[in-house]
Amino acid sequence: MTLTAVAAQAERASGPPNRYIVQVNKDFAPGRVGRGIAQRTGGMLGHVYTSAVKGFSIQLPPGGLAKKDIESQSGVLLVEPDVQIYATAQTLPTGVNRMEADNSGVIAPVDVDIAILDTGIDIGHPDLNVVGGRRFYSILWRTFEDDQYNDDYGHGSHCAGIAAARDDGEGIIGVAPGARLWAVKVLDLNGFGYLSDAIAGVDWVTAHADTIEVANMSLSATGSSSIFRTAIQNCVAAGVFCAVAAGNDSRDVYGIDGVFGTADDIIPAAYPEVATISAMVDLDGLPGGSGGSNDDSFASFSNYSGSVVAGNPVVSPGQAIDLLMPGVNIYSCYMNGGYATGSGTSMASPHAAGLAALYIAANGRAIDASGVYDIRQALINAGVAQTDPLGLAVQNDPDGFKENIGWAGSMQTESPSLESIMVTPVSATIEEGQTQQYTAKAIYSNGDEQDVTGKAAWFSFNTSVATIDSGLVKGDFPGITYITAIYNDLSSNVAILRVTEPISITLESIAVTPTFAELTIGRSQQYTATGTYSNDTTEDITTIVSWSSSNSRITSIDADGLATGVSEGTTTIKAELDGIISDGARLAVTSAPSQVAYVILIDVLPLSFYRRAWDAVVIIVVVDDTGRPIESATIKGTWSGVYKRKVSGPLVDGEARFETRQIRKAGTVTFTITKIIGSDGQEYILNPPDLHSSTTWP
Secondary structure, eight states, X not given: OOEEEXXXXXXXXXXXXXXXXXXXXXXXXXXXXXXXXXHHHTOEEEEEEOSSSSEEEEEOOTTSOOHHHHHTSTTEEEEEEOOEEEEOOOOOOHHHXXXXXXXXXXXXXXXXXXXXXXXXXOTTOTTOOEEEEEEEXXXXXXXXXXXXXXXXXXXXXXXXHHHHOOOSSSSOOOSSTTOEEEEEEOSOTTSEEEHHHHHHHHHHHHHTTTTOOEEEEOEEEESOOHHHXXXXXXXXXXXXXXXXXXXXXXXXXXXXTTOTTSTTOEETTTOTTSEEEEEEEOSSSSSSSOSSTTOSEEOTTXXXXXXXXXXXXXXXXXXXXXXXXXXXXXXXXXXXXXXXXEOSHHHHHHHHHHHHHHHHHHHOOOSSHHHHHHHHHHHHHTSBOTTSTTSOSSOOOTTSOOOOBOOSGGGOOOOOOEEEEEEEOSEEEEETTOEEEOEEEEEETTSOEEEOTTTSEEEESOTTTEEEETTEEEEOSSEEEEEEEEETTEEOOOEEEEEEOOOOOOEEEEEEEOSEEEEETTOEEXXXXXXXXXXXXXXXOTTTSEEEESOTTTEEEOTTSEEEEOSSEEEEEEEEETTEEOOOEEEEEEOOOOOEEEEEEEEEEEEEEETTEEEEEEEEEEEOTTSOBOOSEEEEEEEEESSOEEEEEEEBTTEEEEEOOOBOXXXXXXXXXXXXXXXXXXBOEEESSOOEEEEEEO
């Protein structure tokens, strides 16, 4: 099963061995379960999912334990093999003109956030309003998450431009011009990635569902994944409209058997929770078929739908397909500030994402799955039938179930008017020298509210009492003043502010936590000091108290309350401020436990052959008892057999590599690990203890 960014169809690749996606019981912490399994199996923990689905990805070592060993662990609900994903080819937006997005009645820039789960987005592209994002990727054994979400392949920028390129008189214009774009990069510079990365991307979008209203996934796979569907279900339940490409296999999204939930499904297109989009040919942005060969027809490569699963949350004439959108010779943004033309349902899907953004800008966002389905149904109902004069000139929908063409012109609405400005709080009291933040909200005729705190003009009617800047008031002198805001020539309500003389507040007691703790030599314990004041308020004063240890030979403690074990014994930790001393907190220091090094890979390989001499190399990977790579340690070993030598070197990110010099006779060479010594001089216990590997030449 291969997940692919769907444009022109590419050959599918097989999934990587020993790589799995795991869903855990909701009562278990996925990170803790994952670390435990990684430790017990010698595997490498990957992404941890907490929002769209609870679970994680993991890579098991070759020749070791397998899927059944993960399934037997406590807290595990479901284990599925990870699959490789990759982007394929892509393709001025005649589609924007064809669907009359320029007549939607929504004013640009469109006030909606769209996530593009793809190859990233060109963050410096002048036509794209990229506001943030995240990258999720895997290389061999390792899984990473960082902020390097710039597009290095082009596919994601192309989809982003279709959905939301700016209306600025330059380049192109998107369906929802200027909408804020979030780059969720799950594919690398070659267009490759894993399903586990895509799930991590959906998980990130779900965690940011209070900001992101629309997500586009121009991705598809053949197969079945309960965990992927669960992640998307929870993303939609958080109020995110998900547009996905139908795929480019020229077949039913339910596969050859036409049955949902089987191994030949196109996912996520087959999932009832998403808006699945098929592709049409439109070469001139106009109906009537006058743009050239096959203009205004169903794209021959596009997937379709001949049936729909029971309980599908929307009703569409296209069965499991929501809408038909332009997807051939689409001109849009590309990486490095450029533009390109591409074809595929990859290009059709972001047309629908932009259309959803227009609807949300005019009518408000969804807050749950029901709201998302209402938006999907509204877009289906507003569409144009394929048989309409504005529809297809060639009636060639292969399944006879003709989904409507997505249409924005029918969404025209009168722009809501600004009715009032509300300033909060309406009454407040602060002391001289203190501040108070005020908020201004613009309230519109359609019930929408917009925070305009930073855009409004603020006034204090008695500047000797208090001054105000961007809603932040500073009390300068005891008395009363009135606060107002003006936005678009409309004045707000009047808010009352009282400034009083400062009240003398004294520190009465200090509490130190934890009151009892144990740690080993060389390890540290963070202490927190909380002050209770005469006005019954409490405050964290950890960084301003003076910390002391009753026996500094046992424990040292720094100015921030971090205590470090020096030698075995018991000491008392106290904090002092303004003559107030806390009760003592007891700290016991014990000797450090033995450290265990788990060698999850040791492999000797022939390296090169030259003039009857040959070389060998050993590759070693070592993790600690948490499954993390061991760093700041020295590994020692011995070559034996036809080459004899003692060697040592550092572990870098848990890996070490030693090479022989030229070996001038045939035979077997063996490498044996003798010691691993930490930076503190303590020797690790090797697990397993007999660690060696050999190779023979010729």
